[in-house]
Amino acid sequence: MAPPQAISPTLQTSFLCSLALAFLRAGRLSSASHIVSSLPAYPPAPLLRRLIPALASAGLTAAAVRFRPVPGDTLTLNSIILSYCSLRLLRPALNLLRASAKPPWQAVDAVSYTIFLSGLSEQGHGELAPAVLAEMSKRGVPFDGVTVNTVLVGLCRRGRVDEAASFAEMLVRGRAIDSLDVAGWNALIDGYCKVQDMATALAVVERMRTEGVEVDVVGHNSLVAGFCRAGEVDAAWGIVETMKADGVQPNVVTYTAFIAEYCRRKEIEEAFSLYEEMVKTGVLPDVVTLSALVDGLGRDGRFSEAYALFREMEKIGAVPNHVTYCTLIDSLVKAQRGKESLALFGEMVSRGVVMDLVTHTALMDWFGKEGKIDQVNTMFQHALSDNLTPNCVTYTVLIDAHCKTGDVDRAEQVLLHMEEKSVNPNVVTFSAIINGLVKRGWLTKAAEYMKKMQEKGIAPNVVTYGALIDGCFKYQGQEAALDVYDDMLRRGVEVNSFVVDSLVNGLIKNGKMEEAEALFQDMSRRGMFLDHVNYTTLIDGLFKTGNMPAAFKVGQELMERNLLPDAAVYNVFINCLCMLGKFKEAKSFLTEMRNSGLKPDQATYNTMIAAQCREGKTSKALKLFDEMKWRSIQPNLITYTTLVAGLLKAGTMEKAKYLLDEMASSGFTPTSLTHRRLLQACSESRRVDVILEIHEWMMNAGLHADIIVYNTLVHVLCCHGMTRKATVILDEMSRRGMAPDTITFNAVILGHCKSSHLDNAFAMYAQMLHQGLSPNIATLNTLLGGLESAGRIEEADTVLSEMKNVGLEPNSLTYDILVSGFAKKSNKVEAVRLYCEMVSKGFVPKVSTYNALISDFAKAGMMSQAKELFNEMQMRGVLPTSCTYNILVNGWSKLRNGTEVRILLKDMKGRQFNPSKDTLNFISRAFSKPGMKREAQRLLKAFFKV
Structure with missing residues (x-):
């Protein structure tokens, strides 16, 4: 028996092509795609003539572009050009188009160019269309009305409607075409409607009529949509009346324009009423109509109904498209329901539904707000792989996400990349960078970006100024913040509630409660709308300064302005009462909150759990945690972080x-915040042994190990003098390719200073400079603090000279360290000189600084000077502590000045301070009769309950 003959390659290829075509006809696209991938690069021409158009029409464009067109076969050429355009690969499409116009191919026709022109139009490059049309004409390819209309649509999509009208006029006058057809006129009408030039759109309609061209349903629908977008719904209904008078019946597009506008206005009931009327008249909804309703429900927060309608669409024959998916995903993301939006995103991918740039950007934004920078970058790369061109909004979201994680260096790289791609940053982009820099305390660099944006002609807005004001309050003091505020007013930027909140919050944190209250009232008198956030900030500040009556009065004013307290306002009252240890009162507010119809949220319970943890009452905190879950309020990351931190602080490790x-x-x-809080809790509990264990657990749980995480770990270790372990962590950073920054070095320097290894601290500083890093004021203050603790403050000149060399100015802490250090060394001349310099610059010394100065004078018996400092500190708003009183009582006791001692003891009792045992011994030694010293001590201890 003869052996079976091998199947010839041509026959095998023919069989595979037939099989692929059969799968395509059956709708089994994945099977067809698999078969096509096994075909040779150059199948026989007759097979390609059948296969390529079938692949293109089935949407398997990536498979279609694997092949070269058959020479002289226009159909296969056009199918491949269409596939390239569908894949957004315009450059290969143009190269193929030009190559095919030359011998031996010569397969190009008007349709080939029209397909490419349509691709340009759809991808927003319509301004290039006239040049392509000119090339077409030069090559002798005749164009028709369809080609011209495609060019007009492309220009109109770019907003260049006047240019489109002039181009059409030129073609008619040059007799390239006899006249525009109805589709050409419709392109112009639609273009003018989209740029909201309704007067010119109506003028085009009139010109159509004079030239004997009847306006069809498409033209009328463009006018309806234009008036709806402009918010002129009555005018849009007027167009509908004109339509009917012209014998043109409204169709699904007409109704959808109205439904979309009603949904945009959140007039959902009106939209559904019109939807029902449409169906009753026999006009069936399409995917666009239903997508508009899904969008409207999503905008109105009615997500369950939106999702139900979304699932109902397929049943009524309107399969959700990429617009429907993207609309619902965008709504869910904006409502902070990211997990549901991710599920829809997964469904889109599995169904092969193409995502647009808006959806990619929305998901990037959600991931950024969640601190998931890896997913932000993945989504950005996904957009690039889909051949989408990131715009300013996309880049801004990416920059903002990096800034939120503290990686401002990477954000700056993205900005440079953005500009290299000729995507111009806007005020939001610069504000994101400036905000990121401000949060890192890099105000000088933030100011440089402010200058850069102004050089580009981009005016800073209220958000930019708000971020800078907030940063200045935190890092440069009140004066610098108010200077920025004055600059903002000079430039005519209108103050809003965001800036008011930055100012009020900054003043409160700087201990200027009266000024904050005065500013708030001034803004209120000027008629500025102050929102819940503004009131909440002021109430919070008043509570924290112990002014409960004023806080409740502001709460009353809030209600009088018909700004009914929301959950956030109640949460502030609950939080402040908890901070003051008034837990019963906080509980009563919780009850009142429920009675007023407001539902306590995660923040409410997190506040009360945090209060119990602060008091060390972890059992009560756990009971609240159980109650929270019982009431179907899901604990969030903050809840778990707070509870775990409280348990670690209490030493209950299990x-x-x-x-x-x-x-x-x-x-x-x-997150990095979780990491910092838990390590700090371990540190406070003195459970240094578990610091690395907790760090490792979080790394295994998916913590993104960035510079912030490592800096936290190094800082906590160094605070306990564990510089050797910190050095091991530095080596680990190096292995991961992560260079230590200024903050890292500051932590290690602090560790060496705390361990009294000053030489190592200065060696680490030298290494920092060697690596090209610039010190900040915290670096040099740490070195000064080390010298002061070691009693070597006389060496401070070296550090101060270095401070001057690197362009840094001493701040309040610098002076506190210097004054305290020289006072402890009894160098009164230098201590007083520095104190006078400090207060002349507007800095207020800390109570510990005053105590050091007063102690130095008291030791020398110079009590009148000590008393003068005591009075001056109170004038500056610095409240004395029990330590201050003990120093003064001891000093006056040495001089046996009973009058001053009695005044101070009375003052102490009024402030609920008790003298120390050493102070009581001083008093008894100074004032008791001979032989009565022990009895005097006993009586004093009994009186002060020491």
């Missing part, structure tokens, strides 16, 4: 580990 495991199983990934 319960803390159990909650950490529960947190991981609930799907929460630790």
